[in-house]
Amino acid sequence: MDIFVLYMASKATTNQQLQCYHCGENCISGKIHLEEKVFCCEGCKMVYLVINQNGLCDYYDLNEKPGISQRITVRKDKFAFLDDKNIQAKLVSFRDEKQTHVTFYLPQMHCSSCLYLLENLYRLDKGIITSKVNFTRKEVDIVFLNALTSLRKTAELLATIGYEPHISLNDLEATRPGINKSMVYQLGVAGFCFGNIMLMSFPEYLGIDASEEGLRGIFRWANFTLALPVLLYSSLPFYTSSWKSLKHKFLNIDAPIALAIIITFIRSAYEVLSGTGGGYFDSMSGIVFFMLAGRILQDKTYRQLSFERDYTSYFPVAVSVLKDDKEQTVILPEIKAGDTLLIHHEELVPADGILVRGKAFIDYSFVTGESLPVLKEVGEIVYAGGKQTEGNIEILVVKEVAQSYLTKLWNRDEFKKQEETKSVSFVHLLSRYFTYIVFAIAAATAIYWQIHDAGRIWPAVTSVFIIACPCALLLSNTFTNGNILSILGRHHFYLRSAQTIEDIANADHIVFDKTGTLTSGREQDIVYEGEPLASEQEQKIAVLASYSSHPLSKGLARYIGIIHDRQVDGFKEMTGEGIEGFVEDDWIKIGSKEYVTGERNGEEGTSVFISINGKQLGHYRFYNHYRESVPGLVQELKKNYRFSVISGDNASEKDNLKKILGEKTTLLFHQKPEDKLDYIKSLQQKGKKVMMIGDGLNDAGALKQSNIGIAVAEQTNNFTPASDAIIEAKQLTRLARFIQLCRANKNIVMASFVLSIVYNVIGLFFAVRGNLAPLIAAILMPASSLSILVITFGSSSLQARLMKL
């Protein structure tokens, strides 16, 4: 059997790489298999066995190779902290004597197979009653019986099938904000009332026989009743918003709108009570309905994304502390200086410390965007935020979690003060002028009728307020914003809120982070220096490199490209030093200078040394790889923006950056997280509107301080620091066009506003004369709303199409 599969495997490699039946990753050896199914690692095979034994093989039928690679296995007692009563209490959403309800965040969830498996958890563990997936939020709600299983066991079960729950320090601190659905309810109520009032207003519009005068009264009273929920419930967002702004001595657009709603209602109620007319309940409820719809469209947020993350979302809940040679699980806030932490393979270093045992290979990609791990020897300082990549280490804590080099950034005042709106939208200023003009017209009308016919003051003045409500401005603004947000979202550029559109349009200075933003975190440029290698030799190096999961080996294997698999014997990996083994008949060593040549010093930058059969041949140098999109993007943005680059790295890339970004660009190196924040601040003090584009946690301060902070993410599921917008790295090419679209926003709003003024003038023409017939009002209002809707949607979509978005 074994020989047969090996034969099959080797035969397959000549044509194509074997792919793991579970996760679809390339299988290096093809030695791990079950019947004809090949796996890349024992972990994947285990998961397959679990799924197969429980009759859940539909998992593999729904999607091909849906699994999550198990090469990096979860440590056995990783979830031991879930046995702690205090932690449990903070994580579970409900618990009684019998059962517990808990929600886990599973970032690995990606297809319908995941959904299938996760909703069938009860077949894997009898203690689990139900599990329900929310795919958009990548969460699973689990209900389990306390008698049969526990929180820890549930988390471990999820981890064994490849869905390790992400539990971060953040989960302990804040309670999850619920989604505010009240505006949707208000919209529903307004829509219901609007539709019915419209129907019942037909007698008003078309007239009614004198013989059926009684009916008219009934319809009017029905309208009055139906308008009450609109006035008292659906319009609440406008009242609260205008009240809030008035308290801050600021007149926003909601204030005149709230005023218009109230005046319309009073005037209409007066007409109904006195029997003089039917009022404008239809217009009032209609406009409230449209305005709410616009607000909801504009506020539609991306629930799967978070714009608020700080370091606590990255840091684990608990770590292992060594006390008297025993491992204890301690929750993170209780770590004190002087504790010795045991950091396992693939775990985050949560506090600054001195390395006391083991060899640290720290991956700081969360922090700096640099994906190549950094080597630290015993006695060196290890900063919080990095991830240990090879084996276990022990560190002696020198600073508490909140006081670390990285995390103390969040103790600064900029982070403590509550988030206030950074800027005020131009629509509020515009609406203010609008309001003044309306008041002036109303006053003029009042004076005019005072002289000519005092009895008509009241109807004329109220009509002016009804007609001249700046709801058209609000409508055009919200609908344009909503449409632009969704166009940008379709292109994987996600904005936090509608105000961000304007902030983007107003920026005049762009600050880039270097590593991970201008350069790609994943790829490196590799250059070989030394004795020339035959292609046969290169191939053997690549095959050996592919056996290691170290990023440098992986990069090297990818760079050379394996044409076909070869036999490797006696493969050895020295953690953090290098790898060696026989490829066919050659003994190859790949690794650090010390490992390969025995010499210690003189190594600069990142290099991988090679020796074949004991003969040292040369080394591969790894350079930062600039994203292909950067030069083009810079060309497009050059006309309108000044650039700066702030990097935490050394100045070795200075000349290269000057070439790409132009001579005028300010380049700053060796920048600490706080320096980045201060630099943005200094630019702002010079009156610049700064757009910061960054990716790592070390940019968090700068992103926060800038007028508009854009976080770059390789995948939108990845973690990004708090920001105003998130852009997928692949979309950076289009950033210039995105900015252009945001600039178009203002023009579109203005254009549709001008149109609405035309409607207003027609309406005012009737209003000032004091004879605004219900039918005219009933036609004007929906006509203006709908035409604004069409224009804003149409022109923003057209603009996007013109820009080839």
Added chain:
Amino acid sequence: MSVIIVLLIASVSVASLFLAAFLWGVRSGQFEDDYSPSSRILFDDKPSSTNQSI
């Protein structure tokens, strides 16, 4: 004339039913996750292996 009032009451109550259905739908989170229900409906309810003994 009175028949119009009956119709009025009937139409408003039907509309209220739809409003109630909408509010219930929002409250129970039916608009929150648009991916899972459409996939969930395609899963076969195969009897689990433990129940197959009969």
